[in-house]
Amino acid sequence: MSTVLEPTKLVPYYQVLDEDGKVVNPDLMPKLSDDQLRELMRRMVFIRILDQRAIRLSRQGRLGFYAPVAGQEASMIGSEYATTKEDFILPGYRDVPQLVFHGWPLYQWILFSRGHQHGMEMPKDVNALFPQIIIGAQYVETAGVALAFKLRGEKRVAITYTGDGGTSQGDFYEGINFAGAFHVPAVFIVQNNQFAISVPVRLQTAAETLAQKAIAAGIPGIQVDGNDILAVYAATKEAVDRARAGDGPTLIETLTFRFGPHTMSGDDPTRYRTKELEHEWERKDPLVRFRKFLEAKGLWSEADEERTVEQAKEEFNAAVKKADEYPKMTIPGLIDSMFEVLPPSLKRQREEFTGKEEA
Amino acid sequence: MAQMTMIQAINNALDLELGRDPNVLVFGEDVGKNGGVFRATDGLQAKYGAHRVFDTPLAESGIGGLAVGLAIQGFRPVAEIQFFGFVFEVMDQIAGQAARLRYRTNSRFHCPVVFRSPFGGGVKTPEMHADSLEGLFVQTPGVRVVIPSNPYDAKGLLISAIRDNDPVIFLEHMKLYRSMRMEVPEEAYTVPLDQAKVVREGKDLTVIAYGAMVHTALRAAEEMANSKGVQAEVIDLRTVNPIDIDTIVASIKKTHRAVVVQEAQRQAGAAAEIIAQINEHAIYHLEGPVLRVTPPDTVYPFAQIEDEWIPTPQRVLAGMNKALTV
Numbered sequence: 001m002s003t004v005l006e007p008t009k010l011v012p013y014y015q016v017l018d019e020d021g022k023v024v025n026p027d028l029m030p031k032l033s034d035d036q037l038r039e040l041m042r043r044m045v046f047i048r049i050l051d052q053r054a055i056r057l058s059r060q061g062r063l064g065f066y067a068p069v070a071g072q073e074a075s076m077i078g079s080e081y082a083t084t085k086e087d088f089i090l091p092g093y094r095d096v097p098q099l100v101f102h103g104w105p106l107y108q109w110i111l112f113s114r115g116h117q118h119g120m121e122m123p124k125d126v127n128a129l130f131p132q133i134i135i136g137a138q139y140v141e142t143a144g145v146a147l148a149f150k151l152r153g154e155k156r157v158a159i160t161y162t163g164d165g166g167t168s169q170g171d172f173y174e175g176i177n178f179a180g181a182f183h184v185p186a187v188f189i190v191q192n193n194q195f196a197i198s199v200p201v202r203l204q205t206a207a208e209t210l211a212q213k214a215i216a217a218g219i220p221g222i223q224v225d226g227n228d229i230l231a232v233y234a235a236t237k238e239a240v241d242r243a244r245a246g247d248g249p250t251l252i253e254t255l256t257f258r259f260g261p262h263t264m265s266g267d268d269p270t271r272y273r274t275k276e277l278e279h280e281w282e283r284k285d286p287l288v289r290f291r292k293f294l295e296a297k298g299l300w301s302e303a304d305e306e307r308t309v310e311q312a313k314e315e316f317n318a319a320v321k322k323a324d325e326y327p328k329m330t331i332p333g334l335i336d337s338m339f340e341v342l343p344p345s346l347k348r349q350r351e352e353f354t355g356k357e358e359a
Numbered sequence: 360m361a362q363m364t365m366i367q368a369i370n371n372a373l374d375l376e377l378g379r380d381p382n383v384l385v386f387g388e389d390v391g392k393n394g395g396v397f398r399a400t401d402g403l404q405a406k407y408g409a410h411r412v413f414d415t416p417l418a419e420s421g422i423g424g425l426a427v428g429l430a431i432q433g434f435r436p437v438a439e440i441q442f443f444g445f446v447f448e449v450m451d452q453i454a455g456q457a458a459r460l461r462y463r464t465n466s467r468f469h470c471p472v473v474f475r476s477p478f479g480g481g482v483k484t485p486e487m488h489a490d491s492l493e494g495l496f497v498q499t500p501g502v503r504v505v506i507p508s509n510p511y512d513a514k515g516l517l518i519s520a521i522r523d524n525d526p527v528i529f530l531e532h533m534k535l536y537r538s539m540r541m542e543v544p545e546e547a548y549t550v551p552l553d554q555a556k557v558v559r560e561g562k563d564l565t566v567i568a569y570g571a572m573v574h575t576a577l578r579a580a581e582e583m584a585n586s587k588g589v590q591a592e593v594i595d596l597r598t599v600n601p602i603d604i605d606t607i608v609a610s611i612k613k614t615h616r617a618v619v620v621q622e623a624q625r626q627a628g629a630a631a632e633i634i635a636q637i638n639e640h641a642i643y644h645l646e647g648p649v650l651r652v653t654p655p656d657t658v659y660p661f662a663q664i665e666d667e668w669i670p671t672p673q674r675v676l677a678g679m680n681k682a683l684t685v
Contacts, residue, residue: 088432121465129431130463137456140421144428144436151384151410151434158428171451174421181416337462338501340469340524343553343601345636 011211011221011253016230019284021292030234034299040081040229041300042308044073044287047097049312050106051260054113057320058264064114067094068260071227074286075191075254076161077101078232082240083159088145089128090138090160094191094258098161102128106319107326117329117337127156135166139175139188146184146249157243159187159236165196167210176217176251185243187236188251191226197262198272214251226254227286230293257281363543366536368510369399369475372517373437375547377407380435383521385412387422387439387475396441397477397536419445423452426472427460435471437521443478443530444487446495457526458501472527473520479532479571480622480669483662489533490659491570491623496528497600497632503527503552504600508573510541512597515550523552532571555603557610561592564679565610567633568620569596572670576620579675591679599629604636608644611637615646618682620675625653647685652678 018024032040051070057063069076072094080089080098089095089102096109103126112119112130120130132138138160146158166172167190179186190210194201207213214221220242224235232254239250259281261267269278294300331353335346342350363371376383385400385407391414394401404412415422419440426436440446446453453474460470480489496504505520505527507513513531520527558573559580568576573595580591592610596602611617617637619630630651637649652675654668 090428117462117465120463121467124467129468134451134455137424137451140424140452141428141431141456142424143421144425144430145432146428147425148429148432148434152432170418171420171424174416174418175424177416177418178421178425334462337465339461339503340466344603344605345601 011209011214011223013223014231014235015225015228016234017228017289017293019289021289021296028231028234030230030237032233037294038299038304040077040233041290041294042304043077043081043101044229044290045305045308046312047073047077047100048287049309050316053313053316055260055264063110063264066113066264067262068258068264069094069097071257071259071281071285072191072193073097074229074290075226075232075256078229079159079189079236079252079254082233082236083157086127087157087159087240090142090145090158091128091131092135092138092161092163092166093131093133094163095131095161099128099131102126104128106315107322110319110323111326114323116326117334118326136162136169136171136175138162139166139169140171140178142186142188143175143178143182143184146179146186147182150182150184155244157185157187157240159189159240161189161191163196164190164192164194164201164204164210165199166190167213168204173213173217176214176219176249179249180217180219183248185246186249187239187243188249189236190251190253191256192253193256193258195262195272197267200272209253211251211253217251219249219251221251221253223253223255226256227284227289229286229290257284360542361545362540363510364537364540365507365510365513365531366397366399368514368543369517369531370401370403371543371545372514372521373400373403374406376518376521377403377411379547382433382435383411383437384429384434385437385439386415386425388415388417388441390414390439395439397533399475399531400439419448420452423449423457423474426474427452427456427470430457430470430472431460431468435521437473437475440474440476442484442488443476443492444490446476446492450495453502453526453528454496454499458499461525462501469524470526471524473517473529474526475529475531477533477536478530479534480659480665481534481571483665484533486659486661489665491621493530493599494623494628497629499600501525502600503598504530505552505598506530506532506570507597508535508570508595509539510543512550514543515548516552516597518547519549519552522549527552530570534571550597553598553601553603555594555596555598555606557592557606558595559591559593561590561614563589563614563616564591564683565594565607565614565617566591566620566675566679567594567596567607567617569599569629570622572620572622575670575672575675578672579679582672582676583679589683602629602633602636604640607633607637608641611641612644615644616682617645617649618652618675618678619649620652620670620678622669623653624656625651626656628653647682650678650682
């Protein structure tokens with residue numbers, strides 16, 4: 001099956017590492033210290049383990065909604081790493097890794113997955129919205145968040161994510177068009193993982209790339225090898241720097257692949273993907289490629305890997321324990337979250353549920 | 360005090376709130392230099408600058424998303440949907456996002472947005488402009504729907520809506536924009552949300568209405584008083600979601616009969632909800648069934664027959680007579 005992989009003249013294409021971890025474009029190599037390079041690897045391994053654990057927990061019926069992320073680590077982590085804590089993330093439903101490294105506590109992610117209201121209550125110092133369920137809603141909201149930064153003269157950036165399917169939504173166009181028209185500090189990332197649940201990109205659009213949709217909005221569009229964390233970081237960093245400098249929004253398409261199903265709620269990728277395609281993408285595994293690169297530089301070892309794996313397991317287990325012990329949400333709590341000032345009708349309904357209603 | 364039309368009162372409310380709170384922003388299609396297609400925002404851009412009062416690209420979902428994003432960052436957007444018939448384009452941002460933001464984040468974020476929009480029939484607009492779509496939001500939790508019937512309330516309710524920390528859909532009936540003038544204080548004042556108002560006292564029958572139908576109901580009530588000496592009490596609902604059932608029940612305890620008038624189609628609208636709540640809270644005080652006067656369950660008609668389609672004082676009067684006899 002053909003996928004959108006060939007570089008095109010319509011938009012720039014960023015790749016730093018080939019599939020063997022060899023540098024193919026030294027001019028795009030981002031300026032990162034050895035410690036930062038190691039940190040990128042640590043984060044990808046950490047997330048790969050969290051993903052495996054979450055899938056296992058899901059199969060045991062101990063998790064709620066979960067959209068697997070394996071295969072997309074470079075795209076997710078590389079882009080988030082290019083932001084600062086002050087920048088604001090508007091994620092899609094699969095974008096848990098970015099939120100985790102932006103500060104979303106793991107136990108809250110598990111609460112969110114289990115359908116607990118407090119899961120999406122970001123801590124005050126975490127500049128992010130919850131994982132959005134409606135495809136594209138976060139794109140139009142990003143224009144608003146970014147406009148707020150511009151109006152206040154803050155050097156902050158709004159960064160948002162959707163998938164290849166999301167680019168078909170009207171909100172995708174409205175979001176990038178508004179951001180372009182208002183010239184706001186926004187970065188729009190499309191993680192093209194080749195399938196919108198079961199529908200391949202080629203049925204999603206006749207456009208050669210998704211990044212070229214930026215042209216219609218009058219903003220830069222960049223296509224990136226989404227399994228090359230250095231390329232994703234470089235492209236996002238450039239876009240974030242441009243936005244921060246007052247030079248407006250950018251659309252970035254990362255070419256990647258999810259190894260697992262769309263979600264753990266019954267999706268079966270064998271119905272719409274061939275084994276050959278899956279093997280082709282396994283060879284492009286973002287972790288393998290970057291590990292090879294780091295090992296060649298003497299920056300990553302088996303011991304590093306093991307330590308990271310153990311740490312991920314420990315943190316995940318602690319988070320599950322904390323989520324297990326967390327008080328259940330309540331109907332009165334739900335009612336209280338409808339308005340700041342409850343109207344009398346809702347107060348009455350609250351009393352019905354707390355048994356305080358007068359007969 | 361000054362004599363103001365509703366459009367002047369709305370302009371005045373926006374002016375005062377823009378002046379009071381630097382976080383208030385006014386935007387939408389043609390609201391800037393043009394001052395809005397009805398001039399609701401006339402002069403505001405010149406006074407407050409294009410960073411406070413500005414035009415957007417022509418896309419309703421984008422306007423809604425912009426409002427939600429700005430609200431997340433502490434602004435208080437007053438977003439205009441140019442005509443309420445275009446609300447379908449922004450349904451997700453209003454009902455799916457703004458109305459749920461407080462709940463989804465357990466109040467970490469809230470959404471102090473006002474979605475202003477002209478609506479209402481009898482002014483011969485093209486289709487998809489006049490529809491009374493408030494019923495869509497009567498069943499939407501987390502959002503208030505406010506519909507003023509006169510200039511004084513319009514100003515006070517709009518100021519309340521802007522200062523409220525939750526989303527408010529503020530619907531302005533096009534026919535009321537310039538059809539009356541009223542004494543309106545020039546300084547800021549508020550009219551409380553969630554509260555209906557008795558606009559005509561009576562002891563024989565309660566008529567519940569909102570928006571332009573308040574005036575239709577008042578005309579019918581006057582005619583009934585003149586011809587039969589029967590005194591109808593008229594309630595202006597003012598906030599359609601949530602419904603102030605307490606004011607309605609207090610009236611029914613006095614009159615024991617009621618009619619609900621709405622400009623929207625009959626089935627499952629605000630009137631249906633009002634009647635259901637009357638049944639829940641006041642059925643033993645009723646001496647007859649609560650009736651509705653509404654247009655038929657059709658799409659909103661093209662201009663040629665809209666005056667027949669919208670409830671007239673005569674149809675309201677017929678409904679009131681029926682409610683008195685059944």
